[in-house]
Amino acid sequence: MPTTRPSRPQLDPRGPRFGAGITAVLLLAVMFLSLTGASTAALILLAAIAGLFAWGAFAGAGRHPYGVVFKKFVRPHLAPPTDLEDAAPPSFAQGVGLAVSLVGLVLGLTGLPGAIGIAAAAAFVAAFLNSVFDYCLGCQLYLVLVRFGVLNRVGRAVGDA
């Protein structure tokens, strides 16, 4: 196992927060549609959001369409970032968002009432906290996975060697 970290893409941390803001607003729209009985529209919008989460998770937070919007239209109006951040945590967070919305979609499609709205609410809380308070849910969940030993197998193998 190499001790030096591979160089990873660096991001202006305000980019993912900007994107999380848009996601939070869209998730509020999903909840509104779901609460007012427009379940099909809610399902379609959540599926679209899941698609965007998948994009961020697999292509990396730096290549997310919201990130492109941020770079082109928002960042030129802002002061240069004080610090760049690793793209891995926001990309992982996108994966968490994808998992939550997929669970909502599957349960919604099987006819469980309220599944779409509840999944949207859970994802909203994370996106809103990320956007407004710079809270990193991905970082928190990663530590939880480490503590439950999900990510520990490699370490154990190295320790034995």
Next chain:
Amino acid sequence: MNPLEAIGLLFVLVAATTVLGLVWRARQGRVARVPGDIITPTDVAVTIAFGPTATLLQFSTELCARCPGTRRLLGSVAESRPGVVHVDVDLTHRADLANRYSVLQTPTTLILDGAGRVRARVGGAPNRADIRATLDSIAPNTRRTLTTTLGSSRADD
């Protein structure tokens, strides 16, 4: 549900999330004075010797947005103080350490005195002033060395 009720419910959700965020932010970087056990470099699997006056023991994972910034901040605080050492421990492959020291978020920083005893704990990204103030109170030696030097040079006059 009619649209007005739905909007009302969404307002409640936004308000509750805002309160959650404010509480979380208020707790970030707060220094808690918790007396604890003695930790040695071997305990946390590092080869760096701990500081003779104090050690800033940071726990990180490789997936942590605030850890690199915290590493720079604590590193510069340690550099500016004689006898203070900053150590960063990656928990990614050491779940046992995360459990032993009850690390619930990254970064988490333990402030150890010269004997290696835990004196304070900081959850989340710390702020420079609080870390300095804590070091002043748990390891006044750094300051005292300076004053004696000044005092003795004055006595020579």
